[in-house]
Amino acid sequence: MKMRKTLESVCIPLAVLTLANCGGSDSPSVPAPAPAAAPPPPPPSITIAGTAVQGAALSGAAVTVKCATGSGTTTTASSGAYTSKIENAALPCVVKVAGTSGTIYHSLVAGSANTGTFTANVSPLTEMVVSFVGAMNPEAYFSAFSSTSTVPATSIATANAYLQAALAGLTDLSGVNPL
Numbered sequence: 283m284k285m286r287k288t289l290e291s292v293c294i295p296l297a298v299l300t301l302a303n304c305g306g307s308d309s310p311s312v313p314a315p316a317p318a319a320a321p322p323p324p325p326p327s328i329t330i331a332g333t334a335v336q337g338a339a340l341s342g343a344a345v346t347v348k349c350a351t352g353s354g355t356t357t358t359a360s361s362g363a364y365t366s367k368i369e370n371a372a373l374p375c376v377v378k379v380a381g382t383s384g385t386i387y388h389s390l391v392a393g394s395a396n397t398g399t400f401t402a403n404v405s406p407l408t409e410m411v412v413s414f415v416g417a418m419n420p421e422a423y424f425s426a427f428s429s430t431s432t433v434p435a436t437s438i439a440t441a442n443a444y445l446q447a448a449l450a451g452l453t454d455l456s457g458v459n460p461l
Contacts, residue, residue: 331365334404349375374433388420407460414441
């Protein structure tokens with residue numbers, strides 16, 4: 283019995299001390315870091331691309347794109363090609379290309395999208411289309427273009443038909459869309 287009491291007096295305190303030491307640590311508890319937030323999606327953007335020509339490529343020409351929402355600038359390559367990516371933009375757009383010799387031509391992109399890639403070639407023919415659609419001088423149309431401007435695709439189709447009829451005796455533009 284004495285042995286039992288001795289065992290109890292030694293084992294019980296030892297068990298209590300062992301259990302007390304198991305549960306903790308001297309260092310402060312640090313919460314796990316929160317998972318990193320996903321990066322925000324890129325803003326919607328449109329890309330307007332085309333080729334600027336005047337019989338030959340308009341190399342090194344300044345390109346200005348003005349949309350219902352947003353605008354952008356770029357310069358044509360030696361081939362006359364250009365690309366302008368505009369974030370937070372929305373169609374329609376009007377394009378102005380100013381050649382190094384002072385030549386200025388305009389073009390249009392119809393629609394209402396705010397994402398995607400669209401073509402706007404620029405030439406003397408597109409200058410005539412812009413004049414027809416805008417019912418004014420293309421430079422005045424470009425200057426007045428704003429968030430309330432519209433460019434219905436039907437107006438462009440009508441302008442293309444008018445252009446084909448006007449040049450019918452000079453060249454065959456059947457099936458050609460200068461824009």
